[in-house]
Amino acid sequence: MDRFELRSQDFSLDEDQLAVRAAFADFFAKECPPETVRGAEPRGFDADLWGRLLTLGVGSMSLPTTAGGDDATLVDLVLIAEELGRVLAPVPLISHVVATRMLERAGAPASLISAAARGDFLVTLAHAPVTGGARQLVPDAAVATHVVALLDDKLVLLSADGPGAHVSNQGCTPLAWWRPTDGHDRTVLAAGAKAGAIHTDAVAEWRLLTAAALVGMADAALRLGVEFAKTRRTLGVPIGSLQGISFPLVDIAVGVGGTRHLVWKAAWYAQHEPGSRPELPLMAFDAASRTATHGTSASAHVHGGLGFSVEADISLYFLRAKGWSLLGGSTSANLREIGSVIAGAA
Amino acid sequence: MDRFELRSQDFSLDEDQLAVRAAFADFFAKECPPETVRGAEPRGFDADLWGRLLTLGVGSMSLPTTAGGDDATLVDLVLIAEELGRVLAPVPLISHVVATRMLERAGAPASLISAAARGDFLVTLAHAPVTGGARQLVPDAAVATHVVALLDDKLVLLSADGPGAHVSNQGCTPLAWWRPTDGHDRTVLAAGAKAGAIHTDAVAEWRLLTAAALVGMADAALRLGVEFAKTRRTLGVPIGSLQGISFPLVDIAVGVGGTRHLVWKAAWYAQHEPGSRPELPLMAFDAASRTATHGTSASAHVHGGLGFSVEADISLYFLRAKGWSLLGGSTSANLREIGSVIAGAA
Amino acid sequence: MDFSLVELTRDQQIFQRTVRALLDEVVTDEVHEHERATGDGISVPVHLALGRHGWVMPEWPVEDGGAGLDPVCRRILELELARYQVPRIGLGTTRLVWAAVERFGSRELRERLGPGVADGSVRFCLGYSEPDGGSDIAAARVRAVRDGDHWIVNGSKLWTTGAQCCQYSFVITRTDPDLPKHKGLTMFLVPLDLPGVEIQPIMTYGGERTNAVFFGDVRVSDDQRLGEVNDGWTVLRGPLDKEHSLGPGRDVLEDLSSLRQYLRPLETALDVAVAWARDSTKPDGSGPLADAAVLERLGRAATEIELAVCTPGPLGRVKIGDVMIEQSAQLMDLVGTEALISAGADGALGHEGDIDFTHRFAQGTTIYGGTVEVFRNIIAQHDLHLPRASFPGAKVVI
């Protein structure tokens, strides 16, 4: 990477992007108030909300027009994911969209792709390559009947009659243990280098979209903290006028502002120059995990004792910061992948 | 380690310890004002100051009475090292004392030990075991003629006619490249397991005493920052009344208070229950490195632009925080040694 | 300086065995399950059992219902209660409030309540904070108006942990709104079974239950008053001063910080992370312990815990809270997805999803008994002697 090359640094959204963002912000604000999030606990799935999202076309929009999609870009998807994260929407949008895109890239039968795109079945992906018969935790596998996995050198779609057994977890998400030997139907989607590449790209996409959701989550947590700090008073002044409160809130804002841009940039590169900056989605994910972890915790702290109670909305955010960012494995592993890429040792 | 065992938690100093501390605090405050530190740059050695320290008996005091010493404990030594660090004294006290103690433990000839204890020659230690002919950076080797090193399975004292060539460095210390093949005289001090054990203990002692010095350094930096914050005003108030200034200073105080205690505790264990908590000196060193790095930087920052100028005394501290804590290698390596010990994988 | 193992006399050894025998018996799985389910912070059966042995007020003479324990035995008791993970928030608040009753309560009150406190049947909780009040306790607005030899109390208190298991609450009230903030306050020990008292649970995601307590025209006898009318601030400061002190004469058997117990879950979480690193296998067959990054993170967590244990007084309160939040998050990051699994679910780590629990629990440790910001202000003024900011509503808190 030539650090002095002349590139445009245009972080602005065009009219279409602004419209996509506004539409989904509107949808989520209306359809997913905190009661919806609470109502979907502990499994973290609201079938109604999911159904309404599907009617908006989220399952197909990012597929090529040749596959019945609208050619929406990864930039569009991260804008939607940020709005999803802002309200903590209990829907498996990210996994389902990423896995559906895998089917399309792997050249799965058109009927299968369009069924997934319509949401006839729910599909997710196993993040770790499968070795032997070891089980792994798969995000959204407690609602999905289909899992895309890398089995040795093959990309395989495995399906079962029903989803996996839900494993209760901190973030109230549809997490489940999963192993490929449990009498699944198998469809080999791709083999060899192509299989590995599709899987690697999909994991990066999942992290990128999750990063966007974490940005939305952190931003919403920041807003809750700011509102509280404006109104709560101590010693005759609003607590938000004290630097001991305002500076930590500012630091969340700094994290959110930068991470959002980094997510956008990573989405742009993945869309328009795939392969040229493979570290960017991983960096976005690392930054977003830390921004959300720190931001939700600091905002909860600003709320004082209230921020530690389950009745405060900020609690929903605090529990999902780690609850979402650790779904795909450890953040340490992600970090060392970044190190490998930038050291050219990948 | 039983975390519920009933141990005394007595962090107080007895009268003798208080007297040792007071005497050296007094000595260093009088004999080593900032001009002395500046005057010794860039090599970081003030021969006069060193001579006067030797007359106080620092070279021999921690040796057993049978070896002409006063049986001073590691607790006494960390108290002295903290005072040394407080004024950034440009003397190779830590290396020399630790290396002299190695000679004694290895059963070197009495004449050699007492010559070292008197300071007839200056001795230091090579931190990394010597493998092949690779050179290593040795702290204080630009003033010491003698180096204790672990050569394969032997502990060896190597001496030359003069000290090594000084390598200019951030902390203005007498650092030099050193390799054992450069025509040194050799005395084998110990072999086998004993050699390794003496070397490991000595490196831990060096880190412990350096940790103490870093605590003194951080504490002095804190005082400079606090004084500045009390007197400098902005917007009609002393800057120290703003939480944006006072909270970072408090965090230095928190670090100094805890780290000082940890250093003491580590010294006590190494002295009275050697081997029972081998991780403590390493933990003290890790904590002290971070406290000094963060504390000197944050205090310099409180000084505003002045804290960035070489004429401000805080600059001397900032440059030695890393300049001293990295003399023995990388702090990462120290950290993973702690991990190995506590995971029982050492 | 001394960190040596305390050598126990024969009697002390016997005492230690007695304590362990009792705890083996009374601290059953049901006790822990009850605590996990309710978050009460107190186990009434265990508390009563302690009372039967005089161990609620262990230093009291036996004739007053105590056990006349020496400091070493008191410490033995404390460490064993910690080892057996006895829920003991109620024990702490009862002792704290008693210190004020002893100093400021009438002789009648002391004699009436003392025996029950000792045998465990009388338990106290704290009514300091109020909705909208934050850490500024002196801004209390719960109103007490004199009515003959009674007071009519109205208002609400927040974070009165344990109220559902206690007989009385310490309640700081406003008795003269016209006096300066710290002057018009009066302290009462309000019986929680009085008409008009309503206890409403507040669940935390740290697994603990706390409460809001509402007072609607509650008639409190003047006998229940502690200290003088309008001198409640003095009564309140008494136990707090004790709580925050770190002067000479410190009991060298005690921990350096009263928050030290809050580090225990993190110590457990670290042990669980070490076990995970030792026992689990990565896809390539190697274990996490072969990995330098894992060693560094474990080393950092262990160092931070040790450092927090060594950090004294108010400094320790700040450090312990920060370490809890930071290092519990780091352990989550290190272990990854499995760390998320809830206690009881398939694959939960340790005994009860200890890393998950610690990460949730940690968030409370920067708030209990005053936020870390309150303590940072105290350190800035009292330790560093930095100039105090002047606020419209000042006089400092606590």
Added chain:
Amino acid sequence: MDFSLVELTRDQQIFQRTVRALLDEVVTDEVHEHERATGDGISVPVHLALGRHGWVMPEWPVEDGGAGLDPVCRRILELELARYQVPRIGLGTTRLVWAAVERFGSRELRERLGPGVADGSVRFCLGYSEPDGGSDIAAARVRAVRDGDHWIVNGSKLWTTGAQCCQYSFVITRTDPDLPKHKGLTMFLVPLDLPGVEIQPIMTYGGERTNAVFFGDVRVSDDQRLGEVNDGWTVLRGPLDKEHSLGPGRDVLEDLSSLRQYLRPLETALDVAVAWARDSTKPDGSGPLADAAVLERLGRAATEIELAVCTPGPLGRVKIGDVMIEQSAQLMDLVGTEALISAGADGALGHEGDIDFTHRFAQGTTIYGGTVEVFRNIIAQHDLHLPRASFPGAKVVI
């Protein structure tokens, strides 16, 4: 949204080659050695060479001494100056002050100085801060008293970087001490060769030289005044507003933060650390790159740099300073002793002890042009709309 490489026209390609050819010629080893030795922040020969090509004021028309460059060519120029590590603090301050001269100076002044600014012979530095003033520039106490068509200036300015290489300094003075703080100020462009002006060097451990400038009964012509008497605050805000703005209409060829250039040394330090990790050998014969902890630390540093590059406006100023301090220290810790070796000494890493340099340099990046605390206050009020603290000496700074 667009991050694509800008496709250069034929003319722009030629321009790029021309710039590189000039810089190959004039940015000699001596230029860098001079900068290392003096910390001037400006290379007069290079500045004059740029002036000869109209590149000091590249957007000015050729007839005014500029080069009439389009935005793409201006950006090409900027990136090449950065690539060649041309010391260019003086370039920045000259352009900043000129913006005020153009807007607030008399026509006579503009015509007198414009050609020199363009050809590089006239250079400006900033006289904002004062001893004891900190970031509160509006508290300026340098006194200017009218004396016919001159003003008598007394007092001192601090951090006037580049004064030793400049002909004029922007100087904000107090002309009416009786008016409110922000009202009684007047701005002058003071010739530094006037009798009574004394420039005293202040060396920083970041390798840069800055200055204190003392004014003792300096007679400054009223012609050198910018803006109205007592309206100096308006003049001062002009360029600063430009500096801090991040509105719509942002030039998409520009960096998001004006501090972005300060990240460059850290990028170099990271490259050096990567090279160290790849090329050095541990005693056991393995290289650091085989070590997951090394990969994680390199990954973290790279991520933080990218994140800082992506952080806009005032947020970016805070982030860049923090990242510089934190990550430079992390790279020191990772590499260890060798990272301490000074430029030119045996074993120094990179070209000139780049990690050591960056760690020292970093400390200044949280201070330049207002401390990060000033920017945190700005963000708290302007972005988050948090209530402003009321201070006795308020009105906000900058």
